[in-house]
Amino acid sequence: MLTMTNVKKVFRTDLVETHALRDFNLQVDEGEFVAVTGPSGSGKTTFLNIAGMLETFNEGTYQLDGEDVSHLNDNQRSKLRNEKIGFIFQSYNLIPDLSLFDNVDVPLRYRGFDAKERKKRIEESLDIVGLANRMKHLPSQLSGGQQQRVAIARALAGNPRFLLADEPTGNLDSAMAQSVMELLKEINKKGTTIVMVTHDPQLATQATRNIFVKDGQVSEINDVVAMHVANG
Amino acid sequence: MLELGPIFRALLRNKIGAILIAVQIAFTMAIIVNAVFIIYDRSQQTKRPSGIDEANTFYINSSGFGDDFDIKGTITRDLEAIRALPGVIDAVQINAIPISGSGWSMGLQTEAGAEHDGQGVAVYMVDEHGIKALDLELLAGENFAKSDIRWRGPAGSKWPAKVIVTEAMAKRLFPELSYSEAVGKTVYINNDEPMIITGIIDKLQAPWVGWDNLDNAMLSPEKMEFQSTRYLIRTVPGMRDQLMKTVEELLAENKSRVIDGMRSIDYVRERSYRGNTAMIKILTTVIVTLTVVTSLGIVGLASFSVNRRKKQIGIRRALGATKASILRYFMVENFLISASGVVLGAALTIALNMLLVSALSIPPLDWFYIPAGMLVLCLVGQAAVFGPAKKATEIAPATATRTV
Structure with missing residues (x-):
């Protein structure tokens, strides 16, 4: 599903060279729910950006769904991102001027679906997150948890092969955070692969696998399920 | 995928800036379109031919003084001498200079009597050399004979029996006839003094360039027995400037008069249309300034909106x-603003034109100026937004994951 081999990412300025990822190796299989944890500056977000093709990398190979994405141009990456990846961001990243309906519509329009198909998908995905009755509302009229649900609906509407979540509960209180986690777990159960970056070990344990990133490298891989079973 | 609906709805939620720009576009369009139309109208006006050989013609004024000044003898000798100069095609004593701003006007009517309306006409008093000196073409009838020419005294007010009119004047007088059929017709001047049309000339403009009946002109077979007189001299091409000097020296030999003014017709035209030329320059400046200001407004709004939406773009x-989708988004957004601006602009353009028509006697705008103006303003908008939009495309997708 997602295979990174010896991926290296260096940020250069005139004065410093920062190795955000060094020989980063990771394989995520279909159907997994992987939580990526690690301290600030460890390279979590860089990993997520590269995994989501938001950024390019300097060395190594990255295969997404069997396709080597290392040499794709900007347009090809945009298209692939749109088709295969759903994004969930820490600060929801809804577009404030657009209604919930239009927000969920954004990636579907880039995908080129016709109006009827888009409407069906928007309604279905808002229904999944329980906000179908608020389609005409603006993001500012919703609570944080609801906004994140809209973001999840937007990520789901394109029916992506996997979801990339960047601190999806970082801005939410624990009750709302838990309900978003439940939603993600439900989505994962239905077959969508999820990679979630989080600094919260408590949430991480709810994923099927934990990855710990440190100094731009995968330093430890825990099989949470196995751990649970062993502890259970 | 034009995203028209979402862009429009998003615009409605941030309408102040967009409305201001649309209104600015509307006013710019109203002013620019009317200004372009006035420029075109005025430049066409400036280009109208006077009918005479402007490049090779000049005039010179002579004023005799003293009670014993021999007017008739001086004029006869002056004309003989000038006509004999090498390079002079012909010369004529004349009462007024076409397009110069000052001259004589009378009314001609087809029926005698004060109760009938006359057609205004510019009067040029010339002898049988008039047609050649003015470079006119006789379309029908015949030129004056030497015997037709009479002297008009300073107090004389009776009119000669013959008249030559321009084709335009003949058509005004006899709209139902062809111009050649007007030859032989009797017209009345001063309400009831008959004149027979003996010839039709092609084109000769009146002295007043702003006059509606600029092409109404007549030649009256007369020489003027006035102390102050004026000669119009036509030269072969390239000889005008040299002959201006020669003629001035020639006339100055007679010490009982002064030469008080000599001008080329090129100068006369330039002076008569100076107002138009100045207006064209001012309006061009207005157009350029407004276009730049509006473009800067669009660039400003678009840049502001790109900066404000960096995260959203990411x-x-x-x-x-x-x-390409990002570029298109901003281009479409600008197009929506421009489109509403130019629709409002079309209405404002018409309103402003109506105002100008009534206030400044400018002709009504040709309809095609409106769509052309709308198109141009939209293109200006698209050109102005292109820079900021291109900048927006450079915003990295990774901006989305930055928590700033």
Whole structure:
């Protein structure tokens, strides 16, 4: 599903060279729910950006769904991102001027679906997150948890092969955070692969696998399920 | 994928800036379109031919003084001498200079009597050399004979029996006849003094360039027995400037008069249309300034909106927007603003034109100026927004994951 081999990412300025990822190796299989944890500056977000093709990398190979994405141009990456990846961001990243309906519509329009198909998908995905009755509302009229649900609906509407979540509960209180986690777990159960970056070990344990990133490298891989079973 | 609906709805939620720009576009369009029309109208006006050989013609004024000044003898000798100069095609004593701003006007009517309306006409008093000196073409009838020419005294007010009119004047007088059929017809001047049309000339403009009946002109077979007189001299091409000097020296030999003014017709035209030329320059400046200001307004709004939406653009890129989609988004957004601006602008353009028509006697705008203005303003908008839009495409998709 997602295979990174010896991926290296260096940020250069005139004065410093920062190795955000060094020989980063990771394989995520279909159907997994992987939580990526690690301290600030460890390279979590860089990993997520590269995994989501938001950024390019300097060395190594990255295969997404069997396709080597290392040499794709900007347009090809945009298209692939749109088709295969759903994004969930820490600060929801809804577009404030657009209604919930239009927000969920954004990636579907880039995908080129016709109006009827888009409407069906928007309604279905808002229904999944329980906000179908608020389609005409603006993001500012919703609570944080609801906004994140809209973001999840937007990520789901394109029916992506996997979801990339960047601190999806970082801005939410624990009750709302838990309900978003439940939603993600439900989505994962239905077959969508999820990679979630989080600094919260408590949430991480709810994923099927934990990855710990440190100094731009995968330093430890825990099989949470196995751990649970062993502890259970 | 034009995203018209979402862009429009998003615009409605941030309408102040957009409305201001649309209104600015509307006013710019109203002013620019009317200004362009006035420029065109005025430049066409300036280009109208006077009918005479402007490049090779000049006039010179002579004023005799003293009670014993021999007017008739001086004029006869002057004309003989000038006509004999090498390079002079012909010369004529004349009462007024076409397009110069000052001259004589009378009314001609087809029926005698004060109760009938006359057609205004510019009067040029010339002898049988008039047609050649003015470079006119006789379309029908015949030129004056030497015997037709009479002297008009300073107090004389009776009119000669013959008249030559321009084709335009003949058509005004006899709209139902062809111009050649007007030859032989009797017209009345001063309400009831008959004149027979003996010839039709092609084109000769009146002295007043702003006059509606600029092409109404007549030649009256007369020489003027006035102390102050004026000669119009036509030269072979290239000889005008040299002959101006020669003629001035020639006339100055007679010490009982002064030469008080000598001008080329090129100068006369330039002076008569100076107002138009100045207006064209001012309006061109207005057009350029307004276009620049409006473009800067659009660039400003678009740049502000790109900066304000950096994060949003990053999000769109993350969600699959290509650079082209981002560029298109801003171009379409600007087009929506411009389109509403030019629709309002079309109404304002018409309103302003109506105002100008009534206030400044400018002709009504030709209809095609409106769509052309709308198109141009939209293109200006698209050109202005292109820079900021291109900048927006450079915003990295990874902006979406930055928590700033």
